Each structure stands twice: as C-alpha cells, then as structure tokens.
Amino acid sequence: MHSSTSTGPLPVVAETGHLAVRPARAAGLRNARADLRPALLTVLALAATGLLAGGLWLWLAPRADYRVTATDVVPVGGTAPAELFMADDGVFICVLAGFGLVAGLVVWLQRRWRGPLVLTALATGMLAAGVVAWQLGEWLGRGPTEQELSEVGATVSTGLGLGASAALAVGPFVAVLTYLVAASLTTEEDLGRPHDEVPAE
16 A cells, blocks of 8 residues: 555556666766766866966066165165065965956856866865966066075066965855855756756666
C-alpha cells in the first residue's frame, strides 16, 4: 500500500513490474565532475592575467626620481610628497579591483559552468593573479642597486613595492561579490544553467 503523501508516480520497469531506482545524486555528481576541468582552467587563466595586472601596476604607479650626490641622495625637483610612498598600494588595489570586476562578470557569463565549484575557482584564481601581479611588479620595478647609488650625478627612481599584503584580498573579494550579485538577480534556482539531456530509459 503506497503512502498518500507521494509526490507522483514512480517509473515501473515493464519486464519485471518492479519500481525503477532513481539515482538521486547522479546528476549532481555528474555536474561536479563536468565542472572540474573548467574550474582548473579558470584558475590558470586568471593567474595568467596577473602578468597583465603586474604590468599595469608598474605603468600606473607614480615614481620619484632622485639624484645621487657626493654626500646624499636628493629628490629631483624638490621634496617628494609623502603620499607617493602610499600610492603603490592604492594603485595595486584599484588594478586588482578592476580585474576582479571583469573576472566576476566573465565567469558569470559562462552559463554552462555556473555553480559553487567555479565560484571557488574564481576566488582562487584572483588570489593567484594578485600574487603574480605583486611579484612581477616588484621584480620589474625594483629600486636602484648599490652600484647605481654610488655613482655621483646619476639619477635613480624609487622602486615599486606593496606595503600591505592584505591588498591581495581585494581581487577575490570584488570578483566573488560581482558573481554573487549577478546570482542574486537571477530568479531561476539553477542560476540559468542549461541541463544536459538525460536519455529516457
């Protein structure tokens, strides 16, 4: 005797007359496996964008020029503003925020892969992009060497450096926030993700 609370008839196997067993979690596991490859590609692609972010940071961050004298190193054109030494972090934060916004939108537009696994990959990839940008920017924008500082009359520029490592969290935060805002504006429970056709048994 079947319960009256049943939500609908269950399929019956014609040959045996027994109720067919539905693999309730099969679709979820299949989606998780399908999302693994694009998630890894998302991490790698975003990490690679760190090269562009690092170059942009180097290009936008202000630098101060100094002239080497016999007794000291003096700023060219007067005293360098104190804000200059905080500008590196500010420019880095703006660059990563912009990249995070674009990354969140691009990943969201990939409807086929929407879900928690790709969202995790988005955050991880943006963190990797920040680390790559940080290391590349400091390497390309390193300060003057001891030899350069010993050449009287030479003009040297300040190096590029990140003072607060917490700035690395800006990229993942903005990317995930952008993704979640887009998800909150979607009325569909499956986030508008297309489903694979399941062949009839």
